[in-house]
Amino acid sequence: MSGSRAVPGGGGVGLEPTGEQAAAVRAFTAGEDLVLQAGAGTGKTTTLQMLADADQRRGLYVAFNRSVADHAAARFPARVRCTTAHALAFRAAAGPYRHRLGGVRIPSRQVAAALDITRRLTLGGLDVEPWTLAHIALQTVRAFCWSADTDLALHHVPVQRGAEDPDIHQALAKAVLPHAHQAWQDATDPDGRAIRFEHDHYLKMWQLSRPRLPGDYVLLDEAQDTNPVLESVIHAQRGHTQLVLVGDLAQQIYAWRGARDIMAHSPGTRLCLTQSFRFGPALAEEANRCWKRWTHRCG
16 A cells, blocks of 8 residues: 655646556557556546547547546547447447337336236246246346347346246246347337337447447446446457556446456556555555554454
8 A cells, every 4th residue: 555646747637657657658659458457546547648648549438437438528638539338339329219218117017918928937836927027038138238148048047036946947048038039129129119128228239230449549447347248349349449448346336237347357468556646655654554453463
């Protein structure tokens, strides 16, 4: 744990880079793909600005949240487009489906009727009602949309409470999958009415179209919270676009949406930002002393 303050001076952001930041700039301007592990308070956004200011190429900055992308847009040079993955997907794939966005929630009983699910399913003494089958079918489509897969398959059917037995789950998955295919077909139909159209649907359609992202490089922020669907889009850019992945595993908050830390297994020059700007060296030294005393007692 350490602390320091950047000194006003050179650089496009008006700050003198630390040694870690300078190393990142050198690797970036050399054209290397980067995997940048940035701890809390270590000047992540400022470092990305330094990269963008280091040359005159056009870039793309991608964040998960709209507010983060808007904040970056106010700080980055105009030649860097700041956006979210959903915004990119919306412009590319959502046009025919705009009228379906923002629709009211459709009750599971109504979805079951639209998908022609009329019979109760009995598996090993477990009764599954038609509306429950419809709900599971929608869960299956959602899992597919969050994945990098190109085809909807049995492994996208989530395990249900009370149906954890492998044989029962397999039988349930086989029964649900045809209905999930119907639901996905409805989602991809501009005139579909059986299910509610979601933002995840056009994001998946965009990924399946194998998009080529604009710009000479891509800066992926919050890479510790990347869904496999976006991960597949990012990795597909290798070979024609320089990639910079930045994030902090300790700040992951979207694992419940299938997000994972893609930096752990991504190729590229691996660098770290460890110097915090949220406190000075005196506070860091005291925190280190407290940590050592606590670990000694626990040991």
